[in-house]
Amino acid sequence: MRKPACAALAVMMTMIFSPFSQAGQAWESYKARFLMPDGRVVDTGNGNVSHTEGQGFAMLMAVASDDKTAFDKLWHWTDSTLKNKSNGLFYWRYNPVLPDPIPDKNNASDGDALIAWALLKADARWHDARYSQASDAITKSLVARTVIRYAGYRVMLPGAQGFNLNSEVILNPSYFIFPAWQAFADRSHLQVWRELIQDGHKVLGKMGTGTANLPTDWMSLAAGGKLTPANAWPPRMSYDAIRIPLYIHWSSPQSPSLTPWRSWFGQFSREKTPAWVNVTTNEYAPYMMEGGLLAVRDLTMGQASGEPDITAKDDYYSASLKMLVWLADQ
Numbered sequence: 001m002r003k004p005a006c007a008a009l010a011v012m013m014t015m016i017f018s019p020f021s022q023a024g025q026a027w028e029s030y031k032a033r034f035l036m037p038d039g040r041v042v043d044t045g046n047g048n049v050s051h052t053e054g055q056g057f058a059m060l061m062a063v064a065s066d067d068k069t070a071f072d073k074l075w076h077w078t079d080s081t082l083k084n085k086s087n088g089l090f091y092w093r094y095n096p097v098l099p100d101p102i103p104d105k106n107n108a109s110d111g112d113a114l115i116a117w118a119l120l121k122a123d124a125r126w127h128d129a130r131y132s133q134a135s136d137a138i139t140k141s142l143v144a145r146t147v148i149r150y151a152g153y154r155v156m157l158p159g160a161q162g163f164n165l166n167s168e169v170i171l172n173p174s175y176f177i178f179p180a181w182q183a184f185a186d187r188s189h190l191q192v193w194r195e196l197i198q199d200g201h202k203v204l205g206k207m208g209t210g211t212a213n214l215p216t217d218w219m220s221l222a223a224g225g226k227l228t229p230a231n232a233w234p235p236r237m238s239y240d241a242i243r244i245p246l247y248i249h250w251s252s253p254q255s256p257s258l259t260p261w262r263s264w265f266g267q268f269s270r271e272k273t274p275a276w277v278n279v280t281t282n283e284y285a286p287y288m289m290e291g292g293l294l295a296v297r298d299l300t301m302g303q304a305s306g307e308p309d310i311t312a313k314d315d316y317y318s319a320s321l322k323m324l325v326w327l328a329d330q
Contacts, residue, residue, distance in 0.1 A: 026326065027065040029310035030319055034058070035070065039077030040094070045315035050094040052082060052107070056114025057320045063121040064327050071122055078115060079134070087160060088141030090115065106159045109146045110175035112138055113156075117180035120187060132187070139184050143192055151225040153203055154195040168222045170230050173207060173215045174243040176200040178251035179328075201257050203227065204244070209235070210279035213260045217241045229279065237264075238276035238285075239317070242293055245300040246321070250328035258300060265297050273297055292321025304329040 034041050034054075041054035055078040062071035082090040084107065092108035094101050119135035122128070145160040150169050156176070157163040163170045178197055185193035206227050207215035217240035218230035229235035245261040265273055274284035275293055289297055291314050298304050306329075308322035 024307060026307050026310055026323060027061055027067065030058075030061065030323055031070060033310065033314075033319065034316050035074070037073075039070075039073030039075070040081075040096075041074070041316070043316045045317055048096070050096075052078070052090045052092050052111025052115060054316065054320065055082070055090075056111050056118055057324060059115060059118035060121065060327060061323050063118055063125055064330075066125065068122075068126055071118075075115075075119070075122075075131075075134075087145055088137055089145060089160065092159065106161045107145075108159055108175075109142060109156050110158075110172070110177060112142055112146075113175075113177045113180045113184075116142070117177070117183055120183055136188070139188065143190070147192060147196065151221055151223055153199040153221070154192065155199065155203065155221065156196055166223075168220045170232075171203070171219045171221055172217065172240060173200075173204055173219060174217070174240040174247075176204070176244070177247050179247060182251055197251075201255070204248075204257050208260055210277075211282045212237060212264055212277045212279050214264055214277065214279060215241055215244060216279055234278065235280040236276045236278050239293075242296050242321070246296050246324060246328060249299055250324075261300050265301055270294070270297070270303075291318035292325070293318070295322045295325040299325045299329055 034044065035058060036042060040050050041058045042048040042050060043054060055074055059071055059074045062068075062074060078090065082094060082102070084091055084105065087107075089107035089112050091102045091105055092111055093104055116135040116138040119131040119138070123132035123135070142156070146157045148155060148157065148164065148169070155169065155171060157169060158172045158175055178200065181193050181197050181200070185197065203221070204215065207219055209216060209229060214237040216229040216233070216235050217238050218233040220228050220230040222228070245258055248255050248257045268274070271288060273289045273294070275287055275289050276285040277283070295304070295308065304325055306326070308326050310319045310322065314322065
């Protein structure tokens with residue numbers, strides 16, 4: 001009986017880990033293109049700056065690829081270079097060509113959440129409690145610095161500074177990283193994470209604007225509860241908002257919150273889906289989705305196609321979306 005039992009165990013372990021340990025050529029291509037030897041991820045579409053978002057993306061990919069060497073480089077650079085010791089979060093942007101590479105001392109809550117989530121996954125894979133302890137410290141700071149109750153909702157602000165304007169708060173719904181929030185809820189058992197998930201879906205359900213019935217990249221939540229596109233940004237569903245269906249699907253592929261996205265994508269043929277839409281004027285982008293944007297569309301429509309091909313045409317963001325779609329689809 002031993003051999004069948006061992007075989008069954010081997011099959012079970014393969015089912016658990018293989019989607020997150022066989023990243024193969026896609027991860028190697030991503031590393032070669034965007035990961036510097038010191039552990040910094042470069043945004044090739046944006047002057048080779050770095051963001052906490054990109055560090056978190058790559059940390060998730062490294063865990064998924066069972067690449068502890070790369071993960072530790074990523075985490076060490078992030079922790080030693082971007083950590084704001086005064087509040088336990090991370091400076092959101094690093095520009096290596098400036099005299100002060102970090103002129104803006106604010107954080108970005110999505111980057112912080114991605115880093116913390118990747119650290120939890122790292123402990124689960126490599127059994128090093130230091131990772132999860134670091135994650136716990138970040139999530140504690142996130143709750144203390146960026147989570148508020150406003151207009152009847154529990155919401156996470158995009159950063160610790162500058163987004164609570166008293167008469168309104170500015171939200172970025174692509175920062176609602178539902179699978180990360182669920183992981184934090186499962187670990188901490190704190191009600192705040194479950195409230196963020198529940199209210200995040202409620203808020204998203206009321207963000208649909210215009211004929212497209214979609215949120216914009218940046219939204220305003222007024223004290224009275226009204227949700228409108230935020231004034232300081234174009235009223236577009238664009239390069240930020242495309243991550244909304246990615247994170248919804250990653251958390252719950254059958255979520256009703258995906259319905260408006262499927263309706264929007266479904267009215268266009270795959271190759272003729274506009275890259276953005278102005279929800280106020282219903283103006284479409286003069287160019288179509290491709291690369292990572294198209295990968296998110298495919299995931300949302302149930303048409304994801306396995307390991308991505310990271311091509312020379314893909315900049316950092318396109319390649320990142322392709323990789324994240326692959327992880328979300330496992």
